């Protein structure tokens with residue numbers, strides 16, 4: 346059944362995150378021939394509206410407001426609820442990012458709707474969207490649908506392929522004014538930790554190191570390999586606890602959940618809590634000197650040996666292959 350779907354784009358550092366385009370693709374499936382409306386919140390973001398249209402949105406609503414420059418729960422919630430009021434969507438989709446995880450339950454509650462979080466795919470069955478989401482730390486999958494009210498879902502980055510961008514597509518871009526008041530939080534300044542250029546949760550290639558890397562300096566060859574492949578560096582909690590790297594890089598049950606195309610687990614034993622964050626990666630390469638390490642049970646390719654010998658060889662081989 347054709348539906349009107351609102352897709353909330355996510356802007357970071359003046360650019361749309363990839364998950365915005367993946368959400369449009371999910372929105373297209375759910376709309377089932379209906380309208381997909383992109384929503385952009387921020388300050389001076391109207392220049393990004395066209396790219397949502399190129400990736401498949403039929404129309405874009407731009408809410409430009411100084412209080413939306415940086416994400417705050419109150420401001421985003423107020424702005425989005427006013428957009429929902431005027432648009433009356435049948436479905437709302439956004440990324441399962443820090444922003445999506447924070448604001449979506451609040452919005453769903455205000456809409457009196459259910460929320461399907463962290464979906465990795467969606468299909469239409471009998472005219473209604475059915476979402477697949479991992480459960481039990483990725484060991485099993487369940488299919489879910491919302492039978493009543495607004496269909497609200499967040500989608501995990503890197504799982505639903507965006508549509509091919511078509512720069513000849515056109516659509517309306519509408520500027521909407523909202524009233525934002527009584528904010529409990531204001532952002533004065535955003536100070537970023539220097540953790541390299543590629544966003545871990547959206548990276549196609551992740552080079553992750555564990556306690557086996559043995560020091561901060563030990564992570565340098567991993568960064569070189571990641572840079573060569575246009576990827577990001579990640580870490581196990583063992584490496585973070587040992588202060589080899591920042592907790593922002595931690596992958597796992599209490600860290601980030603990632604699904605890159607290629608995941609290197611280097612000097613990581615493969616504890617269940619680490620697997621919870623990466624076992625759904627498309628291809629896993631493990632390097633470990635212990636042939637019995639549990640990481641080899643989930644790895645597609647395993648290299649048994651000393652990481653300090655293997656990583657530089659791998660990097661050199663890839664350098665010559667990529668030239």
Ligand code: FAD
Pocket residue numbers: 554555556557558580581582583584595596597598599600601611612613614615616617618619622632633634635638650651652653
């Ligand atoms: P280790 O288990 O010490 O493994 C190091 C590996 O390096 C070993 O397999 C060793 O053979 C290999 N190695 C050593 N030297 C070399 C070398 N020269 N060459 C090649 N290989 C080498 N962990 C997470 O990662 N993420 C989480 O989110 C997380 N959440 C947790 C939540 C809870 C509630 C609990 C209790 C634990 C959590 N943990 C998490 C911790 C988890 O249980 C493990 O302790 C942790 O993942 C171990 O990290 P590691 O594999 O780097 O270290």
